[in-house]
Amino acid sequence: MNAMTRRVVLGSAAVSMVLALSACGQAGGGDGGDKGSRTKIGLLLPENKTARYEALDKPQFEKAVKRACLDCEVVYNNAVSDVVKQKQQFDQLIADGVRVIALGSVDAAKSAGWVKEAHAKGVKVVAYDRAIAGADVYVSHDNYKVGELQGEALLAALGAKAASAQIVMINGDEKDPNAGLFKxxxxxxxxGKVGKIAYEASGEWDPKxxxxxxxAAVxxxxxxxIGAVYSANDGMAGGIVTSLENAGIKGIPVGGQDAEIAGIQRIVAGTQTFTIYKSPLELAPKAAEFAVDLLLEVxxxxxxxxxGVPSNLLDPxxxxxxNIQSTVIQDGIYKAADICTEDLAAKCAELGIK
Known part of the structure; x- marks a missing residue:
């Protein structure tokens, strides 16, 4: 998706949210109910090992809700990969009268049961980034396409060496349905296009x-x-690159995902080959739009x-x-100064990052 297309997508989302804005002040009003709880939207994200959730998704979701509904408030919690903690957070939101919850699930299979419990109490659920059976709506990027792009980028980096290369694959957490789609x-x-997958294991979304x-693969x-390494995300790619360096392995393609700033910096430095950008400027606002629509019964x-779940799947x-300059910098996700630390300044200049 080019920059113009991204602006069109964002513009259409903004228009639909503005249309709901005039109705927003009515949420929770007029019937003597608790307006405070009835204008609250819950946001529960799954973990903080992946930097994007705290640094990008949360603030973008909060900004988009506030643009769409001046009276609305986002109640946020992060489960830090603990499904029991997330269930407690989910139950507390319902007990507090929150009527819509955007849920990035730790365990999608277990979360499907929570959705049924929520529906029984009149609470709607937006499946955020990770699909949940029975949710009212699901918003994510096309995660199968993410995996395809990762594989294709690895092949491109290998070039003529691909046909004989032995590949290591470090996949995501098996409880995350997206990890299965990436894989x-x-x-x-x-x-069929590489020599063979010589080693494959789950890295559990944990760099360590x-x-x-x-x-172990080494x-x-x-x-x-080892000809190349597939890493399901950038966080794990950081741990993988360190392990490769400790083993004295340099110069082989390593791919990631999420466009975390550390991953972008490794691309500039030359220790990581690519990442996959899933723009929070699309994901979080679209999820926020749906959450406000559900709150207002739009x-x-x-x-x-x-x-069977109504869905929007965005392009990675x-x-x-x-293309660092024309993607994450042009979109305002990062500033060049954030990426180009003193030790990377010369390489940034070579790449035209400014």
Missing amino acids: KGAHTALD VAGEKMA SSVGKDR PIRAQTQTD IVVDRN
Whole structure:
């Protein structure tokens, strides 16, 4: 998706939210109810090991809700990968009278049961980034396409070496349905086009675990036989790169996802090859739009359905050394000064990052 298309998407989302704005002040009013709780929208995100949730998704969601509904307030919690904690947070929101919850689930299978409980109490659920069976609406990027793009970018980086290369795959947490989609998409791109997948394991979305799995892969495959590494996200790519450096392995393609600032900096430095940009300028505002619509009982305008749930699936973008300026900087996600620390200044200048 180019910059113009992204602006059109954002513009249409803004228009639909503005249309709801005139009705927003009515939420919770007129019947003697608790206006405070009835204008609150819950946002529950799954973990903080992936930097984007706290740094990007949360503030963008809060800003979009406030633009759409001046009276609305976002009640936020992060589950720090703990499904029991997230269930407590979910139940507390319902007990406090929150009528709409945007839920980035720790465990999608368990969360499906929570949705049923919420519906029984008149509470609507937006499945945020991770699909949940029975949710009222689901907003994410096309996560199968994310995996395909990761695999294709790895093939492009390998070039003529791809056909004989031995690949290490460090996948995401198996409780996250997106991890399975990333993995499936990546295999679609890679299978039959690389020498073989020599080692594959889950890094559990944890940089430390991913680094340990990478060390195990080096021992299993051999340090001189690894051609490239697929990492399901940037956080794990950081642990993987450290493990490779400790093993004396340099110059092989390593891919990631999420366009975290540390991942972008590794791309500038040359230790990571690419990442996948899933713009929070699209994801968070669209989820916020749907949350406000559900609160105001405005009909949902979804593009498609995912397992029977109305859904919007956004387009991911590969980011490498050639388009950092035209993606994450142009979109205002990061400033050049944030990326180009003193030790990266010369390389940033070479890449035209400013």
